[in-house]
Amino acid sequence: MSEVPPPGRGHGLLRRMAPRGREEEHRASTPLELFFDLCFVVAVAQAGRQLVHALADGHPGQGIPGYLMVFFAIWWAWMNFSWFASAYDTDDVVYRLVTLLQIAGVLILAAGVPRAFDASDFSLVWFGYLVMRLALVSQWLRAARAARGAERRTALRYAAGVSLCQVGWLGLLLLPAGVRPWVFVVMAVAEMAVPVLAERGAPTAWHPEHIAERFGLFTIIVLGETVAAATTAVQSAADAQEEVGELLPIAAGGLLLIFAAFWIYFAVPIHLHLASNRQAFVWGYGHYLVFSSAAAIGAGIEVAVEQSVGKAHVSTFAASAAVTVPGALFMFSVWLVHSRHHKRGTAQQLVLPTAAVAVLACTFAGGAAVLAAGLVGAATVAAGVTLIARQERREQRPESVRDTPGV
Structure with a gap:
């Protein structure tokens, strides 16, 4: 049985453009x-x-x-x-x-x-x-x-x-x-x-869950383009070189970093935070840094690959920074505008800022910088999962046990 379209919406030639409700259920991207x-x-x-x-x-x-x-x-x-x-x-x-x-x-x-x-x-x-x-x-x-x-x-x-x-x-x-x-x-x-x-007089009727999904989908698209760019770079370098051993650490580290970026972004249900225009504008505008840094990670991986096979006219340090700087910026900007609203306690709040600093420090790891940054990304995800699991176990305990010193 087909779903009856809401008022003002459907496949007719021209319908009245009435605003859609913020409380509309099952609002998904079309x-x-x-x-x-x-x-x-x-x-x-x-x-x-x-x-x-x-x-x-x-x-x-x-x-x-x-x-x-x-x-x-x-x-x-x-x-x-x-x-x-x-x-x-x-x-x-x-x-x-x-x-x-x-x-x-x-x-x-x-x-x-x-x-x-x-x-x-x-x-x-x-x-x-x-x-x-x-x-x-x-x-x-x-x-x-x-x-x-x-x-x-x-x-x-x-x-x-x-x-x-x-x-x-x-x-x-x-x-x-x-x-x-x-x-x-x-x-x-x-x-x-x-x-x-x-929107100072009358806010438009944007839908929190729909907007959160739209931003999430665009994040996936940007990260997908990053994967495609990195894959093309590795393939081109491998076709031109008999020895691919130098490319494997870059490919592995880049993939780990991209996987970590995906995990980090989708770790929180952000639509619960988008209750007003003020919150939504800060969150939405902050995604300029999130999206641009995510896309730049792929560009950085390409530069690192080209430098490793002698095609890029830059130093190892500069090639490493092309990956670590956007990687660190992504982690910090995701925490700043996105994740921190759902983190509880000092330990959870410090995971992403600390990881951003650690990724930047990987710039000094020479030819192993991209692999090191990827390992930091994986460790960041592991730390976040562990802290959340501990929090959930603690919340499931009886209140009398939860409040006992040392528990």
Whole structure:
């Protein structure tokens, strides 16, 4: 028996874009949302590939800022759609067509990533954003048309804010190259201010469990791209070298680090923390560091592989840092915005910050740095599991025994 769609949602041509309820049960990501996420793999892969080239050629001063700027564009485009869809997904024909238009914009953005890195030419990236923004603004105006009062004002603020920011990004095309980093900083702050200002009167009806699932799925996509990038690097190096012994520690350590990253992120039910806009905004914005560092781990593994076979023009220390720095940043940022809200006691709270410092220390382990970082990741997971198991056993004991000194 087919499920009856909620009011305002279904496969008709055009339905009223009413907000979905925050208490809606069994709210899961739709196939259209999953398809949207999948198309971002292309953009994430392009950003990671350009970061590899810059780091392997010994140009971190150019590669890292370029990566951070491009990844912000990728991440923010995904954020814009995901939060809107959580509140207003009608899943009618018009909604689907507009979302497919946004996907086309994502692919244009991805095509412009190499030019943005190599020549600071953001014209394709800007045009891709224009396509996505035209679609997004039309969705907000559609939501405003169906709404009344404060809810209508919220939707109109979103439409106006997104439109103004798109005009502001023209600074990356029209102003001198030396000014563009400052344009990026100003516009990034302006972009993140739009949701905060728009929702002051009436928050949109985003769904906590749905948002938590959406962020979790994007984390899986980013980590999956990291695995793919690392696998391709090892395969290419192995094809060019008869001796693969030097690659095995890097492959094993990288895999352990990626597995640990997955385990660490999904160790807590974060939707229980997302009770208000203030909590959700801090958590959501903090994922810029989570996502960008996760993707950079794969790029770092590629650099380490290329350095081990003599293809990268960097030192062993620099190649090691390409893995350990994003690995440590991932652990710390996951703890800061995600995991610490569900950790109990000092011991549990210290696991991830301590592990981040230990991963950074692995940079000095020479050719064994990646393997050492992977082992630290595995030990981190083991420590977390052990502490949680002890806590659960303690909570299951009778209160009289639990409070006995020394127990």
